[in-house]
Amino acid sequence: MPKRVTIAEVAELAGVHKATVSRALNETTEHQVNAATVKKVQRAAKQLGYIPNIMARGLRTSLSMTVGVIVPDLTNPLFPPIQRGIENYLAPRGYTALLANTDGRDSLERAAFNSLLERRVDGFILATGQVDHPLLKDAYERDIRIVLVNRGTTGVPYPLVTGDDANGIAAAVDHLIELGHRRILHVAGPRNFTTTLTRANAFTAACAEHGIEPRTVVASALNVDAGRHEMDAILASGEPVPTAIIASNDLLALGIMRSLRTHGLDCPADISIVGFNDMPFAQDFQPPLTTVRVPHLELGSEAARLLLASISAESQNPVTVTLPVSLIVRESTAPPRNP
Amino acid sequence: MPKRVTIAEVAELAGVHKATVSRALNETTEHQVNAATVKKVQRAAKQLGYIPNIMARGLRTSLSMTVGVIVPDLTNPLFPPIQRGIENYLAPRGYTALLANTDGRDSLERAAFNSLLERRVDGFILATGQVDHPLLKDAYERDIRIVLVNRGTTGVPYPLVTGDDANGIAAAVDHLIELGHRRILHVAGPRNFTTTLTRANAFTAACAEHGIEPRTVVASALNVDAGRHEMDAILASGEPVPTAIIASNDLLALGIMRSLRTHGLDCPADISIVGFNDMPFAQDFQPPLTTVRVPHLELGSEAARLLLASISAESQNPVTVTLPVSLIVRESTAPPRNP
């Protein structure tokens, strides 16, 4: 990379001391210096193509103006909107996000966490929440500022921004009941995520309210393969096939749809399916997926807002922000053939 | 954030000078120091929970171990795999990526570029290439290291990593011809992207080879809305409807499929469609999309490889890496009803 212009060169050209340059170029201290001098300095800076060195500043202020964002897998369509939301909030405030993927592996998460710590991030946004998260207890004791997004944790009072999982599931159940379904199956996600746990519990509660039996199976992961595998197993089990399925997320729903196709079953004629998240292109699936829309962009920007607040606060303040969700009815749900 | 352990504290605990600590903890200088001392220092570092401050190191070495990645929109499913590929290559080498979105706006791109420059990134990977890119000429003159991915540019000899667009389109045309199609339309992307330009030219060439007329329309953007709008216009025009369409990317193809559904037309019975990219979930569309698969993960890791090579090289070396693509035949293509 090219040799860079420093504050000293600007100072020399402008004929002032470098401290004055620093003051003149900094929003918060600009008023401390004569307006004419400010002009002079700005002109000199522009002429030389001066670009402040944030690292040097950070070393001095012990603020990196940088936050670490840790997600399981950016390729999961859930996360890009969250990341965009985070960036939308951070960028205008001079902050930059450092993004790391963990592929759900604790070792990679630990590595990412340390790597970001080395870069002196001012805080973290974690989308990798799980029950009994291995890193969080230690981080909390070290007073590292973190905001959880989408998934929460247990035992540590970090702020959390999440969609209203319980209401989303309740809406899905209501919708299926209204269509006439009675044999509804919930394909839950792994029990170590608070989201999937909340959704599973909400399913049981909603079924109780409607007086139907809450049948639930637990998938081994929150991805397409797990969904297909689970549906294959259900169809092979010989047990009575449900007339409708609520999946814990869209990816599972997608896997279930693929399994159905493989077995010559039609959705929604044979089985109705409801997903969760309303991921991008859910409307383009075969058939277009009925699902619960979660405002992911807002999840991200809200998390970023909470994190910056936490960073500048004296002590940590455990808040939980729950954003409203809405059921999006498309073509994957219909009245049961034999109610 | 918590107060951090510095190299001085480690030095004190280990009973050595901080320069020795630095040497002991650094891979490349570790051999310069007595093995026993290394052990002692490492134990002290571990005990105190020492985490090196990369910013301070960067200030000293004028290397940030950081690269800027600029994409139009992370929400476009094309980019997450590229980003993952980049990260996969960088992380084991101690580098971190700083990601910025531009939404295709030059002003945002310029802002992102400057913000990353302030953070002293060692180089850039740009996925926002366009013909006559506004930033690149200036950047090249300043000897800023950049690698372009997916889309190229004109006039500036920066390295480029791209899929084999020409062969991909040729394969698509061959496939449609084999199915019996003769009235094939290409829905191209904006003319200011080298990818879409290459694809459009390849389409014309392939048609010439088969002796059929190359009909092409140019969409205003590379997204779903533009695709739908373009298809709506074609259907409204009253001109003869093609029996097959090759879209410049999957998003356009998706928009075309949505338009068809709106107009009561069936794909592939009425019109066959081929996309480009094989974006995630293309197989789950209605119908599953025949498309050209581009190895996006490899695009990313290859770009990262080239960038690190460029960073450590004395001078820039313009190379173009073209990765092979393959046609994935699914259900959106079939023989024409009335050949």
Place this chain on the structure above:
DNA sequence: GTGAAAGCGCTAACAT
């Protein structure tokens, strides 16, 4: 093999 000292580019306290 290790210590001493300087300095990367910046900002903050103090002085004028």
Place this chain on the structure above:
DNA sequence: ATGTTAGCGCTTTCAC
């Protein structure tokens, strides 16, 4: 309103 000085945490000569 501006200059002086010191130092953030690290690496890198140069001594010894």
